[in-house]
Amino acid sequence: xxxxxxELSPEALQGVIEDxxxxxxxxxxxxETPLDKKAAQVRAELDRGRYVIVYDIELDTIGIVPKExxxxxxxxDD
Numbered sequence: 001x002x003x004x005x006x007e008l009s010p011e012a013l014q015g016v017i018e019d020x021x022x023x024x025x026x027x028x029x030x031x032e033t034p035l036d037k038k039a040a041q042v043r044a045e046l047d048r049g050r051y052v053i054v055y056d057i058e059l060d061t062i063g064i065v066p067k068e069x070x071x072x073x074x075x076x077d078d
Contacts, residue, residue, distance in 0.1 A: 001055045001057060002052050002054055002055075004053075005053050013043075016062055017039045017046075019062075020064045021038040021039055049067060051067060052065060054070075
């Protein structure tokens with residue numbers, strides 16, 4: 001299920017973004033990028049519509065994925 005990021009409270013959105021950027025495998029290059037800069041980059045991608053927030057009802061998990069993954073059929077809007 002897609003969760004429109006603009007419908008989340010600022011605190012909830014920040015929590016989802018911070019959880020996403022602090023997961024393993026989300027580092028962006030050779031040098032360490034500060035958390036606030038990573039979060040701002042993800043927020044910008046959400047605002048542009050390039051990323052979306054998805055909630056998996058069965059697993060009770062929430063995440064952020066590139067919108068193109070949805071278009072490729074990797075995920076679907078329940």
